[in-house]
Amino acid sequence: MRIEVRMQFGQPSGTAPFVLSVLATGSTGVGVTASEGLAHTIALAQTADRTGYHRFWMSEHHAMPAASIAAPQLMVARLVGETARIRLGAGGIMLPNHAPLMIAEQFWMLEALAPGRIDLGLGRAPGTDGATAAALRRGQDANDHFPRHMVELLGFLADDFPAGHRYRGIHAVPGPWQAAQNRIDGALSGPDVWILGSSPYSALLAAQLGRPYAFALQFGDADVATAVRIYRENFRPSDVLDRPYVLVSVPVAVAENHEEARRHASTSAMAMLRMFQRKGYQLLTADEVEAYPATSREQSIIDDYTHRSFHGTPTVVADRLLRLYERTDADEVMLAVGGHSNALDRNAIELIADYFGLPASTSAAPSVGG
16 A cells, blocks of 8 residues: 655645635633534634635643633544535644544544545643643653654554564554555555644754644744744655745734724733633633733733734734744744634634635535545
8 A cells, every 4th residue: 555645735825925724722712602612613614614725723722711622633523524625634632642543543534534634733732731731641751752652653644663663563543554454556645744833842853754843823922933943954854745844823813993803812812811820711701801900910911912913904914924924934824713702713814815815715515425
């Protein structure tokens, strides 16, 4: 069985000099049920599919009132039948929380459901607080094993452990071994594997493995320029990728009115403050944020995270995206949405799609199991 591993990337989106994609967390703000939050995520993915974005990712989070996606792979499976052409993936799976073999099996299943449309982004952060991480990982040294688990996962995905390896005779099913056993001819494509992070550590690992690198700028004022430089300078071409490929995700809040966008951005900024206070990442309404009797220190944090968000009218946000591109020369920019108003999140990606003239899709969602 021949494995087709060469990654295919999109062309610049509309008039933008970079590819445009979308990241969601399954936002479930105050007053919104988990069912409603996940339904909004489906609607967001359908909007991204229809308006011409290249990929739609969802991130893994645990024990957060405002995030309902504990298992992005479950949502990807649902979205396969709800979308027509957009790439779907986890951005990301927090690998120390999982057994590499299980992730390989799950993402080969997804690839079988939607060949050529599945991404697997991998990170080492817990996606939650320390106590919950301990319950998930059953050990304090989980992060120390991340590089080894990464190599094991890649081995299971490609079914190519070297002779003498302890997992040589263990196979992810579905996957290449099953296809060979069932005498399937032709090439078998697999999910595209990405390395996620917001530090030089993840940049260097992505470079050494010859994988595309996704930098998460939404987590704070991280040094994206240095991480991208380290990745490009140390990149080793692989069977998967012959040149560096950089994606940068940024928090966005877009509206026709600048003040409305600022208020929407403040809801996620307030959630960050609550997380620092160990109160839990909770999305209050914009009115509640404005009514909160913040101390000068608390207000400074709210203002800082509001400013870090790319918020404003489409023209203002697009200008910030273009300036980010000038700093990083990113191949792809991913819009991370996740304020209290799911309607404003959907409207945001529509406004940016309109601004850059993304080609709208008229394809219908495929039938599954035909």
